[in-house]
Amino acid sequence: MxxxxxxxxxxxxxxxxxxxxxxxxxxxxxxxxxxxxxxxxxxxxxxxxxxxxxxxxxxxxxxxxxxxxxxxxxxxxxxxxxxxxxxxxxxxxxxxxxxxxxxxxxxxxxxxxxxxxxxxxxxxxxxxxxxxxxxxxxxxxxxxxxxxxxxxxxxxxxxxxxxxxxxxxxxxxxxxxxxxxxxxxxxxxxxxxxxxxxxxxxxxxxxxxxxxxxxSGEVVPGQSLHAATRSRRFWLLGASTACIYLAIGGIIPNLVPALADKGMSGGDISSVLAAFGIAIVAGRIGIGALVDRYWAPGVAACALVPASCACLVLDESSAVLFSIMAAAMLGAAAGMELDVLGFLTARYFGLKDFARIYARAYIFVAAAAGTAPLAFGHVYDLSRSYHLPFVISAVLLAAGAVGLLSLGRYPDHQQCNDRR
The missing domain is CATH 1.20.1250.20 (MFS general substrate transporter like domains)
Structure with a gap:
């Protein structure tokens, strides 16, 4: 089939x-x-x-x-x-x-x-x-x-x-x-x-x-690229994705030096990174299974809100256990975003022009992931501290959660196909 x-x-x-x-x-x-x-x-x-x-x-x-x-x-x-x-x-x-x-x-x-x-x-x-x-x-x-x-x-x-x-x-x-x-x-x-x-x-x-x-002449359900990119949902999805990737993309290359600045040993830092890496895979698979059963923006928000709090924990605490828990929360959020973006693109815009619509949405990922490390490094150079980058990340992740929750119900492309 x-x-x-x-x-x-x-x-x-x-x-x-x-x-x-x-x-x-x-x-x-x-x-x-x-x-x-x-x-x-x-x-x-x-x-x-x-x-x-x-x-x-x-x-x-x-x-x-x-x-x-x-x-x-x-x-x-x-x-x-x-x-x-x-x-x-x-x-x-x-x-x-x-x-x-x-x-x-x-x-x-x-x-x-x-x-x-x-x-x-x-x-x-x-x-x-x-x-x-x-x-x-x-x-x-x-x-x-x-x-x-x-x-x-x-x-x-x-x-x-x-x-x-x-x-x-x-x-x-x-x-x-x-x-x-x-x-x-x-x-x-x-x-x-x-x-x-x-x-x-x-x-x-x-x-x-x-x-x-x-x-064979059958109509594939979904929107055209033109209709999708003119819709509020597309730009809301893109902006939310950019917020999430700015936060995650800024934290990943700066996590090791931030932990080292707190006086954490190399072994402890390795434990934190291991928790982060394991959570990426677990988050990607676990959240992927959940969005098949439940409303995907709600599932994503349930991962992003703890990740937002985790940024504040990493900023305030130097305890290894808290850092490991916070890294795991961030890893789950980092793991889910790319596949959730593909899932949401398919559910909200259909498969009629999926590749090109997803590619346009991916521009937000590329722009955010490409600029985040340099931007966060610049903020650190100005403040000589990772306090502000972690706070900014917390705000960005929370904003991403709010944006995804604003996407609303899934449309029925089978009934409204090509109505636009």
């Missing part, structure tokens, strides 16, 4: 959806490890020390590369959405994987000019755009209805896998052959492991449920 059939016939159970698409969820989790917004972020830390020793670059200069790989999502997300609409998910993801691998291989040839670092990380975003969250989210949203939240949660939990796997691959290669080989090892992992699986398992365009439905 095709994806649109699942939308037209919600009686079809989640079990049937999983039987048809479980392998695509697993493939998504693996594919997300090679997304241009995850692989560069989680692997760059391995390269900081050798870059400092080899080229004399400062930490801030090296970390700025992430602004290019993540921030360019403002341009690359709509490009990926257009590609999914025009060519289908398969012919969007496969070239994206090749482009990202080529960019990583090119990074191994850097000679010491800082612009080269920024250029190759920009290329990771541009050439790897098709392998990003837009394509993978579209793949699952088109094939799951009853279990869409859990499917997205499990699939996008590949970010946690990336955080574990990519630094290990890079570190092992670097220890044996140097930093240049680390980039080549990451490229080889994409081309030799991920690409063949995607080549074998990604559905061809004629197997895409939405495409089939359109070709």
């Amino acid at each position: 095709h994806a649109t059939a699942a939308v037209r016939d919600p009686v079809m159970g989640a079990t049937a959806e999983w039987r048809r698409g479980w392998h695509l969820v697993g493939l998504t989790a693996l594919g997300i490890t090679c997304a241009p917004t995850t692989l560069p972020v989680y692997s760059i830390g391995v390269f900081v020390a050798p870059f400092q020793q080899t080229f004399g670059w400062g930490r801030g200069e090296i970390q700025t590369a992430i602004l290019f790989s993540t921030g360019l999502g403002v341009v690359c997300a709509p490009l990926a959405g257009w590609m999914v609409r025009r060519f289908g998910v398969r012919m969007t993801i496969l070239p994206g994987l090749c482009g990202l691998a080529a960019s990583l291989a090119l990074a191994s040839a850097m000679t010491g000019a800082l612009w080269q670092l920024y250029a190759v990380y920009a290329l990771m975003s541009l050439l790897g755009a098709g392998a990003g969250a837009v394509g993978w989210t579209s793949l699952l949203a088109e094939r799951f209805f009853q279990a869409r939240g859990l499917a997205l949660g499990l699939g996008l939990s590949g970010t946690g896998l990336c955080a574990v796997l990519m630094p290990q691959i890079a570190s092992q290669a670097m220890a044996s052959w140097g930093w240049r080989s680390a980039y080549l090892a990451l490229a080889a992992f994409i081309l030799l492991c991920v690409f063949p699986l995607c080549l074998a398992l990604l559905p061809r365009r004629e197997d895409n449920g939405l495409t089939h439905s359109t070709q």
